[in-house]
Amino acid sequence: MPFFSGEKRKPRAGFFKFSCCTGCGFELAYFQRSLEDTLKSFDFTFFRLAYSSGALEGPFDLALVEGTVTEPHQAVELKRIRENSAVLYAVGSCAIAGGIPAIKAGGRELEIEKRVYQKKLYRLTSMRPSVLSDYVKVDGCVRGCPPGRRDLEEALVSILLHRRPEFIEYSVCVECKLRGNICLLVDEGLPCMGPVTNAGCGALCPACHRACYSCFGLMSRANIPALKNKFRELGLSGEEIERRFTLFDALRLKK
């Protein structure tokens, strides 16, 4: 059925947050040119960053979920959100790949807690980090840290149009070329993660003469060993290479 006809009820949406910096939520709240249209088109019944009140229960036509699951109650909440949502998109690297909160996945929970908090560790309820898809079915991934405008818009539009979303699935290199950025990896030998990183940022860092650090996470089927080899040729140590690949993708790569 064409989207401009038929029911006029605004889709109900919720924005939820687990362990993360809330940057993705901010990105939506500061969705500059589109914020007004977004609030006109959607009924955000739960969005803590925008409204102090809100009904957590749903039901939701769209649930946008940011953050990594690092505490047991979050897993319970996530499952409840899923059960009450027609469509659930994971938003941001934390929710999709583990992101920054998952850096700790490389070590033992207790040892890391000791390093950070020193004592009274029995008060902590945190556990090994998990991505959303470890607990629930995820209908789409709005990648980024925070997501780019295009994919965020695509997530919302897919609901308004009642169709599947098509998120960006190619390397940052493609965006660099579209933008005309001179390749930092080839031309200057900077350890740029662009070739294995999912695009969507518009090649923001390389455009500012900064090597990509893969904040959007690895693109699917990236050739990780080949880029690691290249970094070794550039003189990076094994640890330096590991850090680059596990900064945002620790969960995917440590498994």
Add this chain to the structure above:
Amino acid sequence: MNGENTFQKNYEALISRELLAAWVEGFKENFRLIGPAGGKGEAEFREVFSFNEINLDYQSTMLPPGKTFLLKPVEEILSFNITPGGPVAEEPPLPDRKRILFGVHACDTHAILYLDKVFLGVFPDPFYRARRENTFIFSLNCKTVSGLCFCHLVGTGPFLKAQSGYDVLLTDMGSEFLVELKSVRAKKIFSLEGRPPEGRDLEKKKELELELLKNFRKDFKADGLREVFLSRPDHPVLKETAEGRCLSCGNCVMVCPTCFCHDIYDEAGVSLARIKRMRRWDACQDYFFAKVHGGNFREERQARLRQFVFHKLDYEGQFGVKGTVGCGRCIRWCPTGIDLTEIAKEMMK
């Protein structure tokens, strides 16, 4: 071009660098001038506002001039206004700005001729055509050769031999420039003042080319590849290169001057007032490029790398010429230095 014409009107002339500058500056009134600019690091083709910005000695650029300015990286090809009665198509206006694409090397000129075969064929693309018609191509014969150039092996350089499809050909002769008007429209619009070339000048041009030909280092046999490619599509060198080095990042095809593939997708704002149908350069090295519901025809990295190598060095049946113009960009800009000529050589062994 033969010399008889010069007695009626100057279609060829030797002019000083200063006169060339003045000549080109004179076009600025009616044309947007695009040329290779920037000397440090890589030159790039961009709009220039004075002749001095143009780097006449540039070696190569990352993005090819033809593809970048005739088939824009991202472009709106259609839009739909959403009205209560349904979407109504609205055609974006065709580009009509007159432009000069200045300093296009022989390989890149041949690449434009290749793109013409794609976009001006049975189904001409209106945007490409409009840009092409409004763009005057000033080709420039090369002065230097890089270690990655192989135009000499595929007949596209280093000096431009094509007789049509571009407008002006420039050759740096040292103290002077040889300017040749090549197209009917160039002969009609542009007038040349300067000394008509004599026999010794043309002799010198030939010498310059011969001198240049000595500097090529790439060497592989382009003939006979077809049989090898078709009989050994699973040659181990493809698998080894794909798995060991290929990142599927798409750099090779994005910087390729003849790679014409593009994606078409719709962009709708949250207001759904207007939907834009866009096209964007696409990369066959991308996993999803040839995927359909029932399967992916180039699921393996090896298959995607092979598509690139074969499409560039073979598949002449497609447009009657090879897909490569020997510019060497795909080698230069591959993060892991994959070299299609080396792959071909290995396969020919």
Add this chain to the structure above:
Amino acid sequence: MKNPYVPFKAVIRGIGQEAGDVKTFLLEPESGFPPGAPGQFNMVGYPGVGEAPVSLSRVPMEDSDLFEHTIRAVGRVTDFLSTFREGDEIFLRGPFGRGWPLNEVKGKHLVLVSGGLGLAPIRPVVQIADKLKARRITLLHGARDPGSVIFKTEFRHWRKKGIDVELTVDEPGKGWRYHTGIVTEIIRRLKIAPAEAVAFICGPEIMMRFAANELFLKDVPGSSVYVSPERRMRCGMGLCGHCQHGVWFVCKDGPVFSYRELRGYPDALF
């Protein structure tokens, strides 16, 4: 010059439920939309959703401009279109490509082989069967199970036209009266004079390959066996490059190819 990306509109005049997720849309195009030939396709879609190549499952005839598309909801575009109702408008560009070589059929034994939804582009050939002047027409159709056989109600009518119709399924249920097994086995039993035969095959690529091989075992030459491969397409006009197979653009040089034309290029089963 006209912008070739501007689509035509067509109104849905009828919807047939063929099998589970397969629907046939009867479409009335706005004026000026060129009629298509059997084997050709349209880029069917909707603004904001995109376009997908869909073959004609019925072509316009003298008495009517209406044509049909038979669509399985498997992708972004087809999922979206499957929710459409009678009276809704869809957008399309086309018809594109080279259809079945109908002028080669005269006086020959035309062997039509289809698998699953592959019957859709074969159906227009059957529709105009009497005009083809073929000596004999055989249709061999295979499907997964009886429930996924499309155009079920039409076979009787086709038999009446004098077409030999043979049906087979992989998983027969209760009451299935026809063959069981893959379609190649029926080809094996078929009496064919190789020089007299022309075959049109459409279905999954692996099925097309095995069907063609079976015909080659009967000495039918590769130049008389035609297949219609499926590829990703964005433009339909040989510009976007997604459908390239060897030297071919499947959209504009095909989608129908003789087996001989396709053979030898990598990334396909031919």
